[in-house]
Amino acid sequence: MRLVIATCSVDYEGRLNAHLPLARRLLLVKADGSVLVHSDGGSYKPLNWMSPPCAMAEVEPEEHEAAEGTTLIWNVQHAKSEDRLRVRIHEVHHDSAHELGVDPGLVKDGVEAHLQRLLAEHIHTLGEGWSLVRREYMTAIGPVDILCKDETGASVAVEIKRRGEIDGVEQLTRYLELMNRDSHLAPVTGVFAAQVIKPQARTLAEDRGIRCVVLDYDGLRGIDDTESRLF
CATH class of the missing domain: 3.40.1350.10 (Trna Endonuclease; Chain: A, domain 1)
Structure with missing residues (x-):
C-alpha cells in the first residue's frame, strides 16, 4: 500500500462529477489498484475513490496547471467505464509504501x-x-x-x-x-x-x-x- 499526504485538489468525472478544492489530504493506493482520497474527518469514509479495475498514471501538469501551482497529476481511469479521477498535487508532505500481505479478513461476532x-x-x-x-x-x-x-x-x-x-x-x-x-x-x-x-x-x-x-x-x-x- 502506498500512502501519500499531499496538498491537492481532486476532480471525479463520469456518471457523476465532483470537485474537492485544494487542501491537505491522505491519498491511498492499494495493491488491488484502488485509489482513495481521505480527509482528517469523516471517520473511515473516503471523500472520493476509484475502485478496481483501474489504472493510474502520474503525469506532468499542463502549462496553465503548473502556473497555478500544480507539480504533479494523478490520472486514474476505470477500465470498464468512462469514470476518471484526476488528482492535482501541489505539494507532497509524505510518500511511503508498505507491504501489508494477505489480510485474514474480518472475524465477526x-x-x-x-x-x-x-x-x-x-x-x-x-x-x-x-x-x-x-x-x-x-x-x-x-x-x-x-x-x-x-x-x-x-x-x-x-x-x-x-x-x-x-x-x-x-x-x-x-x-x-x-x-x-x-x-x-x-x-x-x-x-x-x-x-x-x-x-x-x-x-x-x-x-x-x-x-x-x-x-x-x-x-x-x-x-x-x-x-x-x-x-
Missing part, C-alpha cells in the same frame, strides 16, 4: 457470523425465487456479507448486524454506491438485516431505498435443525 451462514443457506426467507451468489463478496472497501439475486435476477447486497444502527446503514450505502459503478452488477439494491433495527436506522435505510428485514435467529435455527439431519 459469533451470532453475526451464524446469522450470515443461516441466511445464506436459507436465502429464500428474503423472498421466493431468490438465490445466493456468494457470502463475503469482496469490494474495494470491504466484504459485503451476502450478494444474492432476487426473483427477477437483479443483484441484491445484504448487510447483516445483530443490532441494526445508523452506522450499519451507512456501511451498506457505501457498498451500494461502489457496486453500482460496476456495470456487471448494476443495478444493485440493498437489504439491511438485523435481529433488532433501531427506528433511526430504519428511517435512514428506507429513505435511501434500502429494505429492512428483522431476522428471527431462533426461527432460522429451526429451519437449520441440525438434530434432525442424517449427516
Whole structure:
C-alpha cells in the first residue's frame, strides 16, 4: 500500500462529477489498484475513490496547471467505464509504501457470523425465487456479507448486524454506491438485516431505498435443525 499526504485538489468525472478544492489530504493506493482520497474527518469514509479495475498514471501538469501551482497529476481511469479521477498535487508532505500481505479478513461476532451462514443457506426467507451468489463478496472497501439475486435476477447486497444502527446503514450505502459503478452488477439494491433495527436506522435505510428485514435467529435455527439431519 502506498500512502501519500499531499496538498491537492481532486476532480471525479463520469456518471457523476465532483470537485474537492485544494487542501491537505491522505491519498491511498492499494495493491488491488484502488485509489482513495481521505480527509482528517469523516471517520473511515473516503471523500472520493476509484475502485478496481483501474489504472493510474502520474503525469506532468499542463502549462496553465503548473502556473497555478500544480507539480504533479494523478490520472486514474476505470477500465470498464468512462469514470476518471484526476488528482492535482501541489505539494507532497509524505510518500511511503508498505507491504501489508494477505489480510485474514474480518472475524465477526459469533451470532453475526451464524446469522450470515443461516441466511445464506436459507436465502429464500428474503423472498421466493431468490438465490445466493456468494457470502463475503469482496469490494474495494470491504466484504459485503451476502450478494444474492432476487426473483427477477437483479443483484441484491445484504448487510447483516445483530443490532441494526445508523452506522450499519451507512456501511451498506457505501457498498451500494461502489457496486453500482460496476456495470456487471448494476443495478444493485440493498437489504439491511438485523435481529433488532433501531427506528433511526430504519428511517435512514428506507429513505435511501434500502429494505429492512428483522431476522428471527431462533426461527432460522429451526429451519437449520441440525438434530434432525442424517449427516
